[in-house]
Amino acid sequence: MSSRKSLSGDFFITGDVACAEGAISAGCRFFAGYPITPATEIAERMSERQPEIGGTYIQMEDEIASMNAILGASWAGVKAMTATSGPGFSLMMENLGLGVMLETPCVLVNVQRAGPSTGLPTLAGQGDMMQARWGSHGHYSIIALCPDSPQEMYQLAIKAFDLSEKYRTPVLIMADEVVGHMSEKVTIPPPEEIKTLPRRKPAVPPEKYLPYVPDADLVPPMANAGEGYHFHVTGLTHDERGYPLMTAEAQDKLIRRLVNKIDKNQDDIIMLKEDWLDDAEVVVCSYGISARIGKFAVERARAEGIKAGMLRLITAWPFPENRIRQLSKKVKAFIVPEINCGQIALEVERCSSGRASTILVPHMGGGVHQPHTIIEAIRKALK
Amino acid sequence: MTQEYSAGRYYPGELLREDRMPHIWCPGCGMGSILHGFLNGLHQSGLPLDKVAIVSGIGCAGRVAGYVKLDSFHTTHGRAIPFATGLKLANPELKVIVFSGDGDLVSIGGNHFIHAARRNMDLTVILVNNFTYGMTGGQFGPTTPLDARTATSRYGSYEPTFNVPNLAEASGAVYIARWTALHLRQMEQSFTEALHKKGFSLVEVISPCPTLYGRMNRQPRGLDQMKYYQQNSIIQHGADTRTVGIELNGKITVGKFIDIERPAYTDIKTRVYEKAFAPKPAAPAKTTAEASSK
Amino acid sequence: MKREEIILGGFGGQGIILAGSIVGKAAAIFNGQNSTLTQDYGPEARGGACRAQVVVSDSPVSYPYVENPSVLVVMSQEAYEKYAAGAKQDVPLLIDEDLVKLKKDEKHPVFPIPATRFARELGREAVANIVMVGFLAAISSIVPAEAMKKSVLSSVPKGTEELNTKAFERGYNYGKEQLAAGKR
Numbered sequence: 001m002s003s004r005k006s007l008s009g010d011f012f013i014t015g016d017v018a019c020a021e022g023a024i025s026a027g028c029r030f031f032a033g034y035p036i037t038p039a040t041e042i043a044e045r046m047s048e049r050q051p052e053i054g055g056t057y058i059q060m061e062d063e064i065a066s067m068n069a070i071l072g073a074s075w076a077g078v079k080a081m082t083a084t085s086g087p088g089f090s091l092m093m094e095n096l097g098l099g100v101m102l103e104t105p106c107v108l109v110n111v112q113r114a115g116p117s118t119g120l121p122t123l124a125g126q127g128d129m130m131q132a133r134w135g136s137h138g139h140y141s142i143i144a145l146c147p148d149s150p151q152e153m154y155q156l157a158i159k160a161f162d163l164s165e166k167y168r169t170p171v172l173i174m175a176d177e178v179v180g181h182m183s184e185k186v187t188i189p190p191p192e193e194i195k196t197l198p199r200r201k202p203a204v205p206p207e208k209y210l211p212y213v214p215d216a217d218l219v220p221p222m223a224n225a226g227e228g229y230h231f232h233v234t235g236l237t238h239d240e241r242g243y244p245l246m247t248a249e250a251q252d253k254l255i256r257r258l259v260n261k262i263d264k265n266q267d268d269i270i271m272l273k274e275d276w277l278d279d280a281e282v283v284v285c286s287y288g289i290s291a292r293i294g295k296f297a298v299e300r301a302r303a304e305g306i307k308a309g310m311l312r313l314i315t316a317w318p319f320p321e322n323r324i325r326q327l328s329k330k331v332k333a334f335i336v337p338e339i340n341c342g343q344i345a346l347e348v349e350r351c352s353s354g355r356a357s358t359i360l361v362p363h364m365g366g367g368v369h370q371p372h373t374i375i376e377a378i379r380k381a382l383k
Numbered sequence: 384m385t386q387e388y389s390a391g392r393y394y395p396g397e398l399l400r401e402d403r404m405p406h407i408w409c410p411g412c413g414m415g416s417i418l419h420g421f422l423n424g425l426h427q428s429g430l431p432l433d434k435v436a437i438v439s440g441i442g443c444a445g446r447v448a449g450y451v452k453l454d455s456f457h458t459t460h461g462r463a464i465p466f467a468t469g470l471k472l473a474n475p476e477l478k479v480i481v482f483s484g485d486g487d488l489v490s491i492g493g494n495h496f497i498h499a500a501r502r503n504m505d506l507t508v509i510l511v512n513n514f515t516y517g518m519t520g521g522q523f524g525p526t527t528p529l530d531a532r533t534a535t536s537r538y539g540s541y542e543p544t545f546n547v548p549n550l551a552e553a554s555g556a557v558y559i560a561r562w563t564a565l566h567l568r569q570m571e572q573s574f575t576e577a578l579h580k581k582g583f584s585l586v587e588v589i590s591p592c593p594t595l596y597g598r599m600n601r602q603p604r605g606l607d608q609m610k611y612y613q614q615n616s617i618i619q620h621g622a623d624t625r626t627v628g629i630e631l632n633g634k635i636t637v638g639k640f641i642d643i644e645r646p647a648y649t650d651i652k653t654r655v656y657e658k659a660f661a662p663k664p665a666a667p668a669k670t671t672a673e674a675s676s677k
Numbered sequence: 678m679k680r681e682e683i684i685l686g687g688f689g690g691q692g693i694i695l696a697g698s699i700v701g702k703a704a705a706i707f708n709g710q711n712s713t714l715t716q717d718y719g720p721e722a723r724g725g726a727c728r729a730q731v732v733v734s735d736s737p738v739s740y741p742y743v744e745n746p747s748v749l750v751v752m753s754q755e756a757y758e759k760y761a762a763g764a765k766q767d768v769p770l771l772i773d774e775d776l777v778k779l780k781k782d783e784k785h786p787v788f789p790i791p792a793t794r795f796a797r798e799l800g801r802e803a804v805a806n807i808v809m810v811g812f813l814a815a816i817s818s819i820v821p822a823e824a825m826k827k828s829v830l831s832s833v834p835k836g837t838e839e840l841n842t843k844a845f846e847r848g849y850n851y852g853k854e855q856l857a858a859g860k861r
Contacts, residue, residue, distance in 0.1 A: 010706050011706070012701055012712075012714075030473050032469060051656050051659070056472045058469075060498075061465075061495065061498040065468070065498070066465075068466040068468075069472075071466055071469060072438070072468060072470035073470065073472065074473075076470050076477065077473070077474065078473040078474070080469065178715065182713055182714060182716075182741055183702075184701075184713050184714070184741075225436045225454040225456075225470060226436070229454065230452050230453055231454060232400070233457065234457035235457060243403060292739045292740065292741065299739065
């Protein structure tokens with residue numbers, strides 16, 4: 001076995017492999033997972049690569065354990081990730097909530113397949129988008145990114161770690177089977193060109209440290225276990241000391257901050273890719289593989305002389321409410337192709353509030369849209 | 384046991400988070416004694432406290448993490464062990480202790496328990512067994528003796544039980560001891576030993592729950608349950624774990640049952656990686672015949 | 678925008694996906710083109726139907742699936758029956774002649790090669806896919822042969838370069854001979 005500390009150059013690799021490499025470039029040195037199609041290749045790559053770079057790969061007994069293990073690893077000060085698909089994602093929801101409540105940086109990849117239940121294990125779906133938003137109980141805000149290519153699997157893995165450290169929250173990478181399994185050229189820069197965000201450490205000595213006193217951006221600095229801070233953290237509603245406090249007032253203060261630290265920083269978090277929006281009368285709004293098909297449809301429509309534009313959601317959560325609101329004042333319609341029966345379309349409809357119409361182009365899963373279904377929706381919207 | 388400790392016998396008060404007192408445990412509960420015994424055992428272990436972390440799940444015993452002034456994590460129900468696994472593997476310098484109850488560790492967390500033991504993960508697990516789900520009001524669980532009455536077994540429990548030491552041994556634990564809340568000195572000693580044992584160590588402590596379990600099973604005061612332990616405990620070091628199951632109001636076999644050597648998870652992993660990454664010996668030179676055949 | 682689409686079909690275990698990956702990589706890494714590889718596979722790793730779709734373009738590829746293939750490469754009867762009928766009649770059809778029995782009224786220009794037999798003669802049936810890649814490099818000009826060859830060498834396991842080079846060349850030379858002879 002040759003020892004490769006870091007890779008750089010051009011590679012023709014799958015999205016899953018690129019995702020693992022992106023995580024490694026971001027400094028991920030702990031991976032816990034459980035085999036599941038179509039995310040298994042991420043675990044396989046990590047099992048080979050983590051030992052080469054002095055990191056940890058552990059195959060846990062299930063996805064519940066995997067999610068917990070990455071939380072534990074993060075509290076030991078190590079950047080940690082897990083990867084799964086629908087059934088495992090469901091099992092991870094319980095402790096995604098713990099990650100949110102303890103404010104634990106970590107990255108969770110969902111290479112979506114078609115569900116519900118075992119569904120179509122080897123075929124594409126995008127049916128977990130609302131689960132990504134609301135899957136754990138209670139009210140919280142979350143960050144979810146949607147790569148549309150192997151190159152973006154690489155880049156968003158790095159971005160996900162940065163966001164997770166910056167906002168002290170689990171970050172979800174909501175990929176799909178097509179993007180996970182397809183191969184394309186992926187450029188990995190030399191390690192010295194990759195900049196990543198370090199953990200925000202306490203500026204006060206241990207005796208003065210309180211785990212949940214936030215900075216101005218509502219995010220508290222984080223001590224790691226073993227550094228002498230002797231802190232306590234709990235999944236119960238807690239005060240700034242990290243101590244349980246069972247009152248409506250404590251709940252109000254905590255939950256407002258957990259939600260606001262994401263929602264109020266959404267200009268910093270949200271990434272969009274916009275094409276031909278300047279004069280667009282109809283906008284295809286989509287994400288992941290569906291956005292690629294959508295863009296293809298927009299290219300065809302433009303070739304026909306139709307004023308179509310493309311809005312690709314690189315960030316799905318927090319939802320880009322403001323941009324949709326702005327656009328809804330000037331366009332006739334949004335076309336939303338997605339591999340489900342309408343999830344992100346509901347958000348688009350909510351934000352456009354009747355100013356522009358929202359046309360869902362659903363796909364039940366097991367494949368991607370035929371481009372003509374989207375083109376027809378574009379034509380119809382302009383009639 | 385003739386192990387000697389340089390530190391004094393009793394733990395210093397600052398190991399407790401005094402600003403969190405009074406605690407939530409009921410009068411007569413065993414948790415106070417057990418926490419006291421644990422802190423003495425930890426103190427006597429001489430471990431550097433900056434490098435000790437406690438992980439608890441949910442339940443009465445799970446509240447320990449909140450009262451101890453160490454890096455301490457109060458996680459979700461049943462999930463303390465996998466959380467602790469991540470913590471330990473990501474920073475092997477840490478001594479990671481899992482402190483939780485029977486329902487948390489062998490019911491909802493049962494799968495994690497057996498797999499951590501199978502891996503021989505370097506964790507010390509302290510399992511407080513009060514035969515019931517206390518925090519939710521005294522329902523039966525996987526350790527509730529047959530025929531015991533609980534909030535959800537009004538006519539007597541009809542589910543066979545887990546024999547925790549036997550489950551742990553079969554799964555691969557390298558250190559297993561059991562005491563009751565009455566056996567303070569012995570418990571302390573076992574905690575210290577378990578903390579120094581590399582691999583998956585388990586100390587089960589049988590603990591009174593007079594408020595719920597005791598009240599419904601004719602031991603309504605903590606003292607009644609302590610008397611029961613006093614009269615029915617049999618110290619039997621090295622006992623065959625198949626024989627240590629507990630029946631309703633029956634004998635309780637206590638002692639150190641298992642103390643064996645088996646490579647810990649990280650030791651085996653290191654061995655495999657070292658072999659895989661060892662520099663390959665240079666390929667033998669080609670023979671003349673092979674070289675000339677080109 | 679020049680967009681070329683290639684379908685490679687066969688059954689699991691033949692290395693169809695690897696062959697597709699070699700073609701895609703040849704284009705993207707060794708010839709400065711844009712390319713995508715998508716794959717269909719069932720739950721079975723071996724024996725089941727298997728298809729690789731490669732799209733090669735001089736501009737970024739949005740839609741990574743084949744709409745109108747430029748060339749078909751089939752190494753099983755099932756793949757032939759599934760994909761040949763759907764393609765335009767002038768699309769070249771490359772087949773492993775021992776594994777595919779053509780319909781009497783086959784209209785595609787057919788390029789047959791006993792790829793698996795050649796591979797067996799070279800000592801390992803497993804390199805039949807590389808013979809086929811060499812054959813494709815000879816028949817089709819979508820990706821230059823030099824880039825294809827580099828891609829083969831960078832994709833196969835260490836220690837098998839020599840065998841795979843031979844396999845590639847066997848397929849390539851056979852293809853060039855066929856073209857020179859004007860044979861179908």
